[in-house]
Amino acid sequence: MELTETQRQELAEAEAQRHETRRPVSPGLEAMLFRPLPVLDHGFVRVVDYMGDDSAVVQAARVSYGRGTRAANEDRGLIRYLMRHRHSTPFEMCEIKYHVKLPIFVARQWIRHRMANINEYSARYSILDREFYLPAPEQLAAQSAVNRQGRGAVLEGDQAAHVLDLLREDATRNYDHYLEMLNEDAEGRVIEEGRTGLARELARMNLTLNAYTQWYWKADLHNLLNFLALRADSHAQYEIRVYADAMLDTVKAWVPLVHEAFRDYRQGAVTLSAQMLAVVRGIAAGADPRQEGSGLSKREWRELMAMLGREA
Amino acid sequence: MELTETQRQELAEAEAQRHETRRPVSPGLEAMLFRPLPVLDHGFVRVVDYMGDDSAVVQAARVSYGRGTRAANEDRGLIRYLMRHRHSTPFEMCEIKYHVKLPIFVARQWIRHRMANINEYSARYSILDREFYLPAPEQLAAQSAVNRQGRGAVLEGDQAAHVLDLLREDATRNYDHYLEMLNEDAEGRVIEEGRTGLARELARMNLTLNAYTQWYWKADLHNLLNFLALRADSHAQYEIRVYADAMLDTVKAWVPLVHEAFRDYRQGAVTLSAQMLAVVRGIAAGADPRQEGSGLSKREWRELMAMLGREA
Amino acid sequence: MELTETQRQELAEAEAQRHETRRPVSPGLEAMLFRPLPVLDHGFVRVVDYMGDDSAVVQAARVSYGRGTRAANEDRGLIRYLMRHRHSTPFEMCEIKYHVKLPIFVARQWIRHRMANINEYSARYSILDREFYLPAPEQLAAQSAVNRQGRGAVLEGDQAAHVLDLLREDATRNYDHYLEMLNEDAEGRVIEEGRTGLARELARMNLTLNAYTQWYWKADLHNLLNFLALRADSHAQYEIRVYADAMLDTVKAWVPLVHEAFRDYRQGAVTLSAQMLAVVRGIAAGADPRQEGSGLSKREWRELMAMLGREA
Amino acid sequence: MELTETQRQELAEAEAQRHETRRPVSPGLEAMLFRPLPVLDHGFVRVVDYMGDDSAVVQAARVSYGRGTRAANEDRGLIRYLMRHRHSTPFEMCEIKYHVKLPIFVARQWIRHRMANINEYSARYSILDREFYLPAPEQLAAQSAVNRQGRGAVLEGDQAAHVLDLLREDATRNYDHYLEMLNEDAEGRVIEEGRTGLARELARMNLTLNAYTQWYWKADLHNLLNFLALRADSHAQYEIRVYADAMLDTVKAWVPLVHEAFRDYRQGAVTLSAQMLAVVRGIAAGADPRQEGSGLSKREWRELMAMLGREA
Structure with a gap:
């Protein structure tokens, strides 16, 4: 995750700004705003905006419960009740927006969650960064023998080195050929005057699935928790789980009561047939x-x- | 729209609070926050929270366009371009939440817009207010002779008076019988000790469709504009249009550039086959x-x- | 549920038709097609069309599992595996369409399930039938003392009779006044020549919430099961549960293996925190x-x- | 699009089957069922199932219009009216399911249409086919000088040959390395006994974006038309447009009246600000x-x- 000088400056400016608002504020999340949380070798997750806090969940639920319950329940109890009984609509009243940098094969899993808003960096218009995911040695796992979608023992020695060489060389070569076909460098400057470059929407097909892309991703708290229940879980592929884990930290800072209820009634819960x-x-x-x-x-x-x- | 003393106090407190935030702020909308805009005889719309502003649309679009366009376009031009070409995803990056009080027959039209989050006051749990919509004299329209879903001339004289009498008497009587069946008054106090009240989830069926309900309604800016394109329109039924008109005012205060583009490319636009x-x-x-x-x-x-x- | 002669004839024609198709067919559901299953005093549910069967779930899952698993699993085991692990997308590949007649207060609960397609009979255009739901004596329950959204003991004797009288008289009177304001009878014939009728979109507001409406409702199997998990459940209000129960019968006839898995892993399952x-x-x-x-x-x-x- | 012997047999069996059904049937679409329509060099689109026809749109609209309109409108006029006024819900009552084989970079565009159901072949479980998209010579376009997302003149001679060489060599090499890392051939047979293969979920990241994937894709007619309005359009990238064009042919065979209205009121229409x-x-x-x-x-x-x- 190497930021350009311009990006660093933009982040610093965003972090420095202070406004007055009448809206509810989540102090825990304000402290994390805009800062990229590093994920994998070049990726990150950072919160760009949010709406609501624990009390917004309570407030919405009480419209649907009405005045009678107002006194009877206190906030924590009500939030736990809602989580336990899967009353999802009050959680939809909070919203969060992330900026994420992630490998394309992770993006392809992630986007299967349809109940979210997305703006992705477009390789039809723009040139992708020269960055690709290479697994850390301890992640170079063999196919599991017992679980068709799991990982087994970690590859070691020459074999591991060979796999890493292949991944690095293929991604690098394909990226260099991508620029060559475009006749542009990574900053969009023409390489060879007078030569015509291939259309960007075509040249991108030469990139590998571990190339990094980025997007704005926005979801309400209910759908975010559904995402995290699946992806911040031991059955999820490691490369998406680390993003979910980072996001779970932002949820904890943002809506601590909801996070606690999620941990007890979703993450730590089991279903018996x-x-x-x-x-x-x-x-x-x-x-x-x-x-x-x-x-x-x-x-x-x-x-x-x-x-x-x-x-x- | 008569607020109880408690409600008035809660509103005043909400309006008085000031927080510091790093998030972008829409000054125009901050000034309107929490205040009920009166609609119809007892209804209102009030903004309860929001996320993003004009620049959030631009920021999201530029992730998908990438660095190349950053300098070339200025914000207004980009927003107009996006609106004109129906690039909807950047508008999904803004979110707004309303508290609305509205007659049930209006709520039944409104809820057909599925791309929104809703928490409605529940008559299974709570007692509805003693308020029903009675059209103003100039809204007492006859069935249109040419348009099956439109209104014709306004009823006058005795006939108008008779219709209003029927509406008022039937709504009032049915509400009173509703309380009688519940054996509770509008504040939930038992009317006659020792008599058992009918379950709330049953008694509510005696209410008329002009009884008022209320809900929290939250949508992203793209879906809100779709709602307004249909409902802040001369073809919409008057009783929902007045809500949409009030909401359009909040959009103008919130995202003035988006509002201007919406006016030019959606509201004032025509489609030719x-x-x-x-x-x-x-x-x-x-x-x-x-x-x-x-x-x-x-x-x-x-x-x-x-x-x-x-x-x- | 009294059908007009025309409606009876249309149903008979629909049932009598036979076509040849290459599409998969569910014999169990074909036998139920078009026939109204009576619900409550005037309501019904009937299947109008469907797409897919048990094998469509398997087929879709195997695209996502690929050739390797093709031999290893048999259909029932795979369906149970998918249900147990909440792999929902294969269930989305089946679709069903119902025609439902139901009281408006039930429709208001039902429509909160947003992931469905709906066309409702419009009282802006047309006149509603003279039919309203009156609870059977054993459903005239008091408010539960322990559960804010539940029912307690059944009302009896004079009190029950009085409640039923109120419900019947208010609904009938309001309906009669609705026609009077329209200056039309239930078949749309003018009552009094020369008198102008109130617009339909206005007059309908005088109806009570136990008046019957009807709609076409279409959902995929995954979302239908979510609906049934909530509504064919002892916590659901009786008046919507009886609709869900009738629909569960159609699911059993349509996709017997999915139905069995649903019973074991959803309906009969419990979640432990x-x-x-x-x-x-x-x-x-x-x-x-x-x-x-x-x-x-x-x-x-x-x-x-x-x-x-x-x-x- | 080379099918294996097994696949060919499965298709032949599916096509040969005949069932009796009471459901409405679209004769035009029945004739196309199951047959792959070739798209690009190795891709295809084929209809796997469908529900409803032109008359289903009419039937649903008439529930919402009610008996009064039944006689007045004939089907074609009503469908054109609905299309022209963007009354979308009746079109949601028809559903279609496709099996599609397509390059990954096309799949990434396609999946941005969220209102659809998808089951994709999973490279976490299974090995992808050794097939990648290589543009036909007349599609090897340069970047447009005037339109940031368009194509300009076609590359020719040595330059074109060089681009094609790069695309072919990189995709082939990366695929071969993918198998080498897996230690499996394309049929899943171990290449070198005793050597451990990399997990499938990891090895796939070495593939290029022009590798082919496949999925089941299901949508209702309204959302399908939205997809086609954007993608069967001259502004869409060629590689997705050819899929949309093939699907438009299936729509024409399936619901001819809807197709005609779509052509007049959507495809051939213009919007004036x-x-x-x-x-x-x-x-x-x-x-x-x-x-x-x-x-x-x-x-x-x-x-x-x-x-x-x-x-x-």
Whole structure:
């Protein structure tokens, strides 16, 4: 994440500005505003704007509950109640906007979350930066033997070095050929006078999927939490999870009560199927149930036992 | 729009607060924040929060255009370009939240705009206010003879008085019976000790469609403009148009450049069908085209002539 | 649910038609097509069209899994896996369209599900039927004393009769006044020649919320299941639950494997918060945990004990 | 677009099947079902399923218009009316599902249309085909000098050959290295026993943006037309336009009346801003307006004159 001098100056100016507002303010998030949180080797996430705070969730819920409940509940209890019962509309009343720099293959996963607003840097108009993601050595994982979408042991020695060489050389060469076809350098200056460059919308197809792009991404708090529930999770691919982890830190600073409820009722929660519940009720009644006859597959059984802290 | 003492106090407190923020601020909208703009006889619209301003649209667009255009365009020109070419995503980067009090039959039209977040006051939990919409005399229109969804001449004299009597009496009686069934008064106090009240979720069905409800309604600027293009328009029913008109005033205060572009390229714009365009080209070439053979229906022909300021 | 002769004939014609198609067909749902399933006193749900079946879910999932898994999984297992892990996109590949007749206050709850397509009968253009919902005696429930949104004991005797009288008389009177203001009867015939009728878009505001409306409602299977998870549930208001129950029957006929997975992994499933899980792990390890110190509120504790089949 | 023997067989089976259904059928689209329409060098679009036809639009609109209009309008007129006045909800009642094979950089544009359902072939699970898009010689365009997002003259001779060589060599080499890192061939067979392959979710980042992916893409007719209005248009990039053109052919076969209305009121239509309309009214009144003082920029003036078939 190397910023140009101009970008550094713009960030400093944005951070320095102070305005007076009547709107509610989240002190925790104000302190993080505009600062890029580094992610991967060249990426970042930074909060560009936000609307609302914990109390905005409460305020919206009370319109729908009306005056009767106003006195009865205090804010934390109400937020926990809403999270637990998946009353999602009050969380939609907060909004946040990020500027993100990320590899294209991560962007392709990310964009599957449709309930968000996006403006992406366009390679039809502009030239992409000469930056590509190269995994850190400890992330150079083999295909998992047991999980079709997971990672296994880390590659080592010559093999790891070879893979990194291929990734670096291919990305670099393809980027250099991209500029050559454009007949422009990374700052848009003509390389060879008199030679015609290929259209940008075509030349970009030579780039690799680990090239970095960037976008403005805006979502309401409910949809952001849905995104984080999936992506700040051990089943998510590492390269998107690190973005989600950084965003989770901004949520904690922004809406601490919502963050706590999210941790207890979403991140730390588990769902038991009808069959799993029957097994748990059996255990609670002193029985010693077994996989056979439980209606659970072996895999579900193993998962349930792991959940309960038992040997499968 | 009669506020209780408590509500008046809450509004005054909200208006009095001042915070420091690094976020961009719209001075025009800050001045309007929290104040109810009266609409119809008991309704209002008030801005509760917002995010972004004219420059947020520009900033988002420039991520997607990239550094090359940064110098070339100035903000107003870029915003007009985006509006004209219906590049909608940069407008999605601004967000606004309203608190609205409105008759239920207006709420039923309004909610057809799905791209918004809503928290409505719930009559399952709470008791609605004793307020119903009664049209002003000049709004007591007859069914239009030519337009199935329009209004004709205004009713007058005895007939108008009779209609107003019916509306007032029926709404009042039904509301009183609603309380009677609940065995509660409008403040939720038991009317007759020892008598059981009907469940709120049932009793509400006795209310009329001109009873007032209220909600928090939040949308991004793009979807808000879509709403206003349809509802702040002469074809919209008067009772929703007055809400849209009030909201348009808030847009003007909030994002003046966007508002100006909206006026020129959406509100004041017309669309010509392929056949209409052919007629206009004929006129521009000095011909004197007629409806017969134009491919336009009589109605379309009349509309085109009206657009052009000609006799049909 | 009284159909006119014309409507009866249209239904009979629709049911009688047979076409040849290359598209997949759901035999179970074909048998139910077009037939109104009666709901409440005058309402109905009927399937008007559909797209896809169980195998469409599998087919879509296998594009995203690719050739490797093709042989390994059989359809039922894959559908259960997708449901369990909340992989929602394959379920979005099936679509269903209903024609529904329902009271307006139910329609107002229903429409909060935004991820659907709706065309509602418009009272701006047309005259509504003379039909309103009157609860059956066993549904005339008092407000619950413990649950702000629930029902308590059933009203009886004089009190029940009185409530029903009020509901019937108010709805009838208001409807009659609606026609009087329109100066039209329910079939749109002028009542009194020479008198001007109030515009339909205005007169409708005199109707009560138990008047019936109707709409076409279309959703994909994923969003339909979200709707059913909330509305075919004991926490939903009775008057919308009976619609959801009827729709659940159509889902069972349409996509039996999806229906079975929905029952096991959504309807019959429970979610344990982080704190609840800790309690359950304690029980599984032989401990006898108590509410104090568990991090659970009394209400959550009671719920957990009920889930486990234990005394609280 | 080379299909494997298995794929060819699956297609033949799908095409051969015949079922009986009560649902409406579109004969024109039935004839195209399942058949891949070739697009670009290795891509295709094929219709996999559909729901509804022209009459479904009419049927839905008439619920919202009610019985009164039933006799007055005939189908074609009503569909044209709806299209002209942008009444979009009746068009949402039809649905279509495509299977598409397309280059990744096209997929990245396409997916910006959020109102659709997608299941994409996953390179986390599976190995992509050894196919990449190489522009045909007449598509090897230079960057436009006047339009930042357009194409200029076609590259020729050595330069064109050199660009094609770079694209082909880079894509091929990167794909081969992708397999080498995976230690698998394109069919998933291990290349070198005993060597550990890199995880698929990582190796894919070495692919170029002209590699082909595939997905199931489903949308309702309203959102499909929005997609086609933007993408089957001369301003769209050629590589996505050819997909949109093929899809437009399927729309014509499926809903001929809707297609005709779309052509007249969307594709062939133009929008005049408030200022443009003033100029046109001037011309219609016999004046000879000029750019100065018109409120139009030079670019807008040129566009208007071109629209009117006049010299700028």
